[in-house]
Amino acid sequence: MYPKLLTVGGMVTSAAAFNFRGQRLDFNSISDPSTTCNFFKQSYPNMTLLPTDSGYLDENALSWNAGAWLGPACVLTPASAEQLSCAVKSLVKFQTPFAMRGGGQCHRRRREHQLDQLIWGEVYTFLNTTGTGKMVVGGRHAPVGIPGLLLGGGISFFSYDYGFASTNGNMQGVEVLFPSQLFTYVVLTQNCALANSTIIQATPSGTYSDLFWALQEGGNSFCLATKSMLRTFDSSAVGLANPLYGFGDDIKTNWLTSIFNYVQNGSSDGKAAIIPVRRSACIIAFKGEGESHGLNQRFHVISHTATLEAMNIVHDNFFDAVKKYDLGSLDGFFVGLAWNSITTKFIETSKAGIRCPRGVPEEPVFWIEESLTWGSAEDTPLIDDFLATTNANIMAQLEVIDATSAYIYFNDVDETQDVFAGYPAANVERMKTIRDIYDPGYGVYEFDAGRI
Ligand SMILES: Cc1cc2nc3c(=O)[nH]c(=O)nc-3n(C[C@H](O)[C@H](O)[C@H](O)COP(=O)(O)OP(=O)(O)OC[C@H]3O[C@@H](n4cnc5c(N)ncnc54)[C@H](O)[C@@H]3O)c2cc1C
Missing domain, CATH: 3.30.70 (Alpha-Beta Plaits)
Structure with missing residues (x-):
């Protein structure tokens, strides 16, 4: 594949x-x-x-x-x-x-010639057929592509225990963090077709360890990844639930408070994971044959520190604006606001071993993913205006209460957002140096949401 x-x-x-x-x-x-x-x-x-x-x-x-x-x-x-x-x-x-x-972030249309898609569902199906009980740290939705998710970090249900899908993967780091030998397959490499078309292996400690470091969240700025080898771990039965809580002010308050409690205390149980969404977009998008196939899709990220006041600012302003813009009347429109709840343990674990480029502070944080779907390209300018105006308003209010957080999650970033502005400056410089080594002409590989 x-x-x-x-x-x-x-x-x-x-x-x-x-x-x-x-x-x-x-x-x-x-x-x-x-x-x-x-x-x-x-x-x-x-x-x-x-x-x-x-x-x-x-x-x-x-x-x-x-x-x-x-x-x-x-x-x-x-x-x-x-x-x-x-x-x-x-x-x-x-x-x-x-x-x-890679996977084109696509829902999968079930036709025979497309069965070799680079999507996480194929990985989990394969692991299941082995009957070994092994699991990998991968995407949370089956239709999501493998290479894009890994090159952007990768939030998994298992990230609350093991960190980002692309980090915390070297032998030494694994031995330090998991002395029980939980990880049994411990080689993590990327085979790359470099701009000079030489195929090499980048590993955490080999000749191309600098490239490997950058690939953990540098996107496609460096090379074309052709193969990723993931370590497996023993996974007992996984329980998954998709509860719906209804509507109303009390439910909103309880719901936001529960999410807040999780992000503050979730580190105590790395086996627990949540994706809280007000009005589901992702599940609907991929249900059955993919109800949203053929529609326009957009993500935008808001990062804020873990306070209830900030959560309310985002929630209330976002949905007030949806009403004000009357987006509900647009053909094919639906919307989701997902609080990716990042615990301290998640971040600490991601920094283990050779560390990674993003340099996020080790404290609870929310990476909120705004997800919008609409039918007609003619409505795109309205969506553009909604996103620009609403998020400028939200960010201004978050700044007043000092609740902004510089890092915005790479894989959910909008094309209007500068993802690398949230990285430590020294790490961006290091990535530029690495890019100049492996793509010296500066231009074979470019990342469309922010060039390093
Ligand atoms: C419904 C939905 C659910 C999602 N859930 C999650 C989630 O649970 N966790 C999470 O972390 N993210 C999630 N995402 C975000 C997802 O990780 C990103 O959209 C990711 O880019 C998808 O990977 P892909 O291979 O499908 O990307 P593509 O759309 O194919 O590509 C994305 C970028 O990666 C580049 N690229 C692709 N393949 C390669 C390669 N082999 N070498 C170099 N560059 C390459 C492309 O050029 C492009 O710039 C979700 C997205 C959607 C739409």
Whole structure:
């Protein structure tokens, strides 16, 4: 299972190279992205989907957010790290811009050719078939993609015990934190197709340990991850509930107070995890065949310190604004406000071992995920205005009570938010240095929500 490459347009140069079978590639006639794609089709027919191919439309419409169905000139589906490396090398030669997709944050449409999606549900299904009782620290929803989640940190139900999915993974750190030998498979590596298309392994303590450190939450600024090996741990039976509490002021007060109590005291029981959402978006989005498929989707993050006053500010201002903008009348609209409740233990555990780039203070914090869904692209400017105005108002009020928190969770960040502004400056500088080593031309790999 490898990530997909979607070409998005660009200029092309004259050049020559060889494909991974050693055949000479002739780039001289290339003049635009569609010509580049035709070239791929001739050279690598099994991994190239043109707009005229069956399967292209499904690939284009795979992403969770219909706003991301951009109609690439072609979709490349490499079946090995070597093919991927070769494709990247050719795209660099052509100077053809491309985007990488893991799971596309998508709900999964159950058609046969899509059964190899890079999603967490496949991991859990596989682990279940082994009958070993082993588990990994992975995504909380089956349709979420594997590479994107890991490159952004990864909040798991198990993070309250073991930290972010991408951190706390080295042998030494594991031995220090889990002397009971709970972890049984202790190699965590990333195979990378670097900009020079060399495939290497980045490990916590090997030659590429600097790259490994950055990959724990640096996004796609450095390389293309082709494989991640996760350690497993023994997991007893997991209980999962999806309770609904109803409506009204008393329920709101009790609900927010319970969440507050959890974030303050949850460290005492790392086996307990919650995703409190006012009006569910995620579950509905992925129910059955995916009720929200084809709709526009948007996340935005508000981080605040763990106080009830701050929780009320966010809750009340957000839903007052939803009413004021009359968003409920929009075609296909639904909304969720999820209090990702980050306990002290979660953060402490994530910093174990070689530590990680984000440098969040070790204290309870909320990373609130605003999730909006709407049907028509014509309503997007209204959503833009709602998000900008409402969040400016919320942030201003949080600042007055000194309840803001600099770090915003990478994987939920909006394209208008500067995620790296919340990292310690020294860590950003270190990531820049690492990027300059592994993507020296500065531009093969770019992260769309904030370039390091
Ligand atoms: C319904 C829903 C539930 C979610 N639940 C959780 C959750 O429980 N915990 C959590 O932490 N997050 C969660 N998320 C957020 C999720 O982690 C991010 O959206 C993540 O980016 C999804 O990964 P993906 O592979 O699907 O990403 P994609 O959309 O495919 O890609 C995201 C970014 O990663 C880059 N990328 C993808 N693959 C590679 C690769 N192989 N190498 C380099 N760069 C790559 C892409 O270019 C892009 O910039 C959720 C999102 C949704 C929509």
